[in-house]
């Protein structure tokens with residue numbers, strides 16, 4: 658069986674992807690320091706508890722697992738925090754990713770699927786956003802992802818590293834079978850925040866900006882189901898292993914939904930009223946972020962299958978009211 662090292666595999670997108678990898682016949686080995694991930698989410702492969710800060714542990718994990726590829730999810734992920742603590746973002750997302758790349762070279766592991774982000778685009782000039790749109794991040798987080806996309810590309814040119822940089826838009830939803838879901842602390846993503854407000858885990862949800870140039874005045878985002886993202890990673894890894902081209906690819910649906918539409922979907926699905934309050938815009942949030950997903954469709958044959966807004970909200974709702982795991 659082909660082994661793959663999954664950094665950040667105890668986290669949200671990484672854990673759903675380990676399940677998809679195991680289903681597709683790979684053997685995932687999770688590498689995670691559990692700073693934001695969960696032991697209970699590691700169910701489809703071994704867990705190596707380690708930090709990407711430590712090059713020796715990464716080399717050991719790569720050599721010990723005989724991995725033939727790496728899926729690199731581990732990162733610090735909060736855009737707002739990156740503006741007040743950029744040091745954390747450049748250390749964890751840049752320096753630590755360089756440790757990983759160097760360990761891959763030393764161990765002769767040639768394939769990497771890298772979790773990039775729509776944050777590499779900054780304020781879009783066109784919508785939907787194609788991959789050749791100018792890359793001008795407006796946050797330290799976005800810059801940390803862009804720097805690593807560039808480094809990975811140069812490692813490809815010089816050392817033969819084969820790579821896919823997957824630029825996710827808004828990952829959302831939960832495992833269709835209810836085995837996994839989103840558990841970030843602190844939570845910064847809209848759908849879980851709306852759900853938490855709906856079930857009384859927070860007093861209300863804030864609608865950040867009601868005066869955007871959009872039909873209902875609230876910001877529009879492209880929500881993509883986490884299971885669909887997981888599929889795309891399996892396809893990208895296979896493509897690299899079969900000699901496919903190294904590329905950056907958007908992962909989104911091409912459809913945007915406003916904050917008010919998300920709240921309405923939660924009310925439809927939960928049959929409860931969402932306590933929402935209008936608030937000021939958050940600095941740096943663009944009005945509309947929607948992917949042009951044509952490249953991933955063409956290169957990987959990837960089509961989101963579970964990313965209709967109500968389907969996403971349905972799985973996230975079920976997860977939010979399910980008994981909680983611990984650890």
Ligand SMILES: NC(=O)c1ccc[n+]([C@@H]2O[C@H](COP(=O)([O-])OP(=O)(O)OC[C@H]3O[C@@H](n4cnc5c(N)ncnc54)[C@H](O)[C@@H]3O)[C@@H](O)[C@H]2O)c1
Nearest residue numbers: 665667668669670689690692693694708709731732772828
């Ligand atoms: N969630 C989204 O909407 C979204 C959108 C765009 C891009 N991304 C990217 O996708 C990836 C996964 O996001 P997520 O939402 O699953 O995040 P997450 O926080 O749930 O998962 C990240 C995992 O990485 C681990 N980790 C962090 N630093 C580490 C280190 N130094 N060593 C070992 N493990 C470490 C954490 O413990 C956690 O399990 C990230 O790279 C993120 O930037 C996410």
